[in-house]
Amino acid sequence: MDKINIKKLEVFGNHGVLTEETVLGQKFLVNAVLYTDTRQAGITDDLEQSINYALVCQFITKFMQEHTFKLIEAVAEKLAEAMLCEFNRLESVELEIEKPWAPIRLPLQNVSVQIERSWHKAYIAFGSNMGDKEQYIKQGIEVLKSTRGCEVTKVSDFIHTEPYGGIEQDTFVNGCLELRTLYPPKELLNILNEIEKNAKRERIIHWGPRTLDLDIIFYDHLVLADEELIVPHIDMQNREFVLEPMRQLNPYFRHPVCNLTIEELLNKLKKKK
Incomplete structure (x- = not known):
């Protein structure tokens, strides 16, 4: 199966266990691998035969801004389901939600959850x-x-x-x-x-x-x-x-x-x- 890669999409959202996280919000990074058949798009040069990654990025951003979850596990799970239901050429998705400034009061570069979901x-x-x-x-x-x-x-x-x-x-x-x-x-x-x-x-x-x-x-x-x-x-x-x-x-x-x-x-x- 062919892949379309989206890397380090920045989204400001209100997800977290702590009150200040859900009230003040913070930056998240989203990495997505979209599994689809790009053969016809490659032959015809027709966007309708593929997945419009600009629309996918807009969808991810809107979803993460309009919903609030305590866990990034929940963000990943619900977002993957929503993407698979929204884009009919999407057969499978690998999704990673990164939390660059996880508030654990220890020196930490990043924490993330990565899942793969499919039809x-x-x-x-x-x-x-x-x-x-x-x-x-x-x-x-x-x-x-x-x-x-x-x-x-x-x-x-x-x-x-x-x-x-x-x-x-x-x-x-x-x-x-x-x-x-x-x-x-x-x-x-x-x-x-x-x-x-x-x-x-x-x-x-x-x-x-x-x-x-x-x-x-x-x-x-x-x-x-x-x-x-x-x-x-x-x-x-x-x-x-x-x-x-x-x-x-x-x-x-x-x-x-x-x-x-x-x-x-x-x-x-x-x-x-």
């Missing part, structure tokens, strides 16, 4: 087999669309499937969606769980009836396994109601553990029947 691609499976099934799903998708830091980029067709797991219950409506998100996996899981909760989801019987089910199937090509979350979803390769809608979204996505594409996993599963 990620996740695939979410959804399902419902209670009440107005499609309405529960549609409402859940709309909430996800309205969540800052989340962009629903594709939604599969809804399919009707038989229950999975041997529990006697009504048929399901299932599907998958593709999501661009700024949230790390466990924070995204919390957001999905909250959407389920608002849909009055009750976790009484494992694989039992539910108003709304939202599962992280893939998150980039991450492999994660702990008590809270397993990614890729541990059983997705055995679920046609996941693989079929996933094939609509991205048939050539390769499972980072099985090392097979969605198309290959689906064909393999069908041959077992």
